[in-house]
Amino acid sequence: MDSKYKKEYHPTFGATLRELRERYGVSAIQLVEHLGTGKNPYQLISTWETGRREPSFVQLCKIADYFGVTTDYLLGRKQMGITEELSAFLISKDKNLSEEDEKRIIKLITALLE
Numbered sequence: 001m002d003s004k005y006k007k008e009y010h011p012t013f014g015a016t017l018r019e020l021r022e023r024y025g026v027s028a029i030q031l032v033e034h035l036g037t038g039k040n041p042y043q044l045i046s047t048w049e050t051g052r053r054e055p056s057f058v059q060l061c062k063i064a065d066y067f068g069v070t071t072d073y074l075l076g077r078k079q080m081g082i083t084e085e086l087s088a089f090l091i092s093k094d095k096n097l098s099e100e101d102e103k104r105i106i107k108l109i110t111a112l113l114e
Contacts, residue, residue: 012076014049020067021045034066035059086112 021031032041037059047053055063064071072078086108 011051013054013074014051016074016076017045017063018049020069024067026066031063031066035062 020026021028028041028045032044037044044053048055054060060071060074064074070078086105
């Protein structure tokens with residue numbers, strides 16, 4: 001399979017991964033430690049985020065679990081649902097949420113309860 005096909009199939013994976021890491025303050029090292037891959041964390045994550053390489057199925061599932069999202073969301077096949085977004089907030093390593101984030105969580109919980 002050539003790299004052109006890969007990029008056309010799920011071109012948003014790298015951007016989605018970067019957005020999740022930045023949104024929740026997760027470093028490349030923290031993510032790689034969770035994945036159990038100790039080799040050059042910055043290079044590994046960088047190659048995923050730039051689209052030069054892709055994670056294995058196992059790694060993809062672990063990334064999804066870590067951020068509380070689905071693999072479909074990571075691959076750009078589905079938008080983040082209410083429960084996934086709430087999970088992502090609750091899993092967040094940064095417990096010092098902004099006022100905007102707190103309002104968003106309350107809105108999500110309200111939508112779930114309706």
